[in-house]
Amino acid sequence: MTSPPSASRPPPPVIAPITRDGVRYESRSSHSGVLFVVDETSGKPLWQVEVFKYLVDEQVETDVQVVFFKSMTLDATGTSMLIEDEVGVRHLVDLKTREAKLLTWPVAVSLFEATPGPDGWKYSVELKISNSLTRPLQLDGPSVAEKGKLSNNLFQVEVDGQRIAYQGMMAKRAPPGRFIELKPGATYRTVVELSSEYPVPPGKHRLTVKFSHHNHFSPDDCQLESKPVTRELGDSPIRPMPKPPKP
Known part of the structure; x- marks a missing residue:
């Protein structure tokens, strides 16, 4: 089922649809983010699961913001469905538990600050994770450098195309007593010095x-990953952008 083209998108x-053992798995444009499971012969609905639901800005045209499935793949055992959405986020549906x-x-x-020196560059990066879902996102503090602290190899750094080996600690630890709860619409931000x-x-x-890095121990046990960012380091320091004045 497809929806009529929109002027906005x-x-x-x-x-x-994917069919296996008399069961058909399908997505519908009328219900974005939902996986429907029906009987192949009768077309009778068997069950459905909401795979994702993103926030919608009431001030912006809804059609522009709706996120649909981009691809859907059944694993070889027929027990799970891998779904990628239009944002590029990947999801897994357990077909046994229906979760x-x-x-x-x-x-x-982003590169936050960099200062040249006789012994090398002193530099730091800014890390941001935004929750655009309609439910909270649980982050494991050490997995996202909470308070700017590194206790594991969270980054991949290259200088002139050559990988820089991580020289920090590799902490073994038990599950944390708490997670960073990122509420819908909120953004986690920290600045980490990598020098x-x-x-x-x-x-x-x-x-x-x-x-x-992996979001260890969390109920949202997933791979956290950024796109690579590249900057030229020259003779002058790179300073943080000044914050805009409050209105």
Whole structure:
């Protein structure tokens, strides 16, 4: 089933139904983010599960914001369905328990500050994780460098195309007593200095930083990952952007 084209966005991707053992799995543009399971012969609904639901800004046209399935793949055993949405987030539906969970979640990384020195660059990055879902997102503090502290290898750093080995601690730990609860619409932000753990030698360089780590122990047990960000390091320091004045 497809919806008529909108002036605001192209029609949703056409996802072919998947049939196995007399059961058909399908998506419907009338219910974005929902996996429908029906009897192949009779067409009778068997069950359905909401895989994801994103926030909608009431001030913006709804059609522009609706997120649909981008792809749907049944695993070889027929016990789980891998779904990627239009945002690029991947989800897994357990067809036995009929529950959906996140497999990935996006992270934004930017170079916050960098200062040249005779022994190398002193630099830090800003890490942001925004919750655009309609439910809370549970983050494991050490997995997202809570309060700017590194206790594991959370980043991939390259200098002039060469990977910089992580030189920090690799802490073994038990499940935490608490998680960072990121409410719908909220953004987690922290600034992390990487100079000691991922040392960059003095001189002009091309620096590339990417965040990639698992959200350990959390009910939202998923891979947190950013796109790589690249900056040129020259003779002058890079300073944080000043905050805009309050209205």
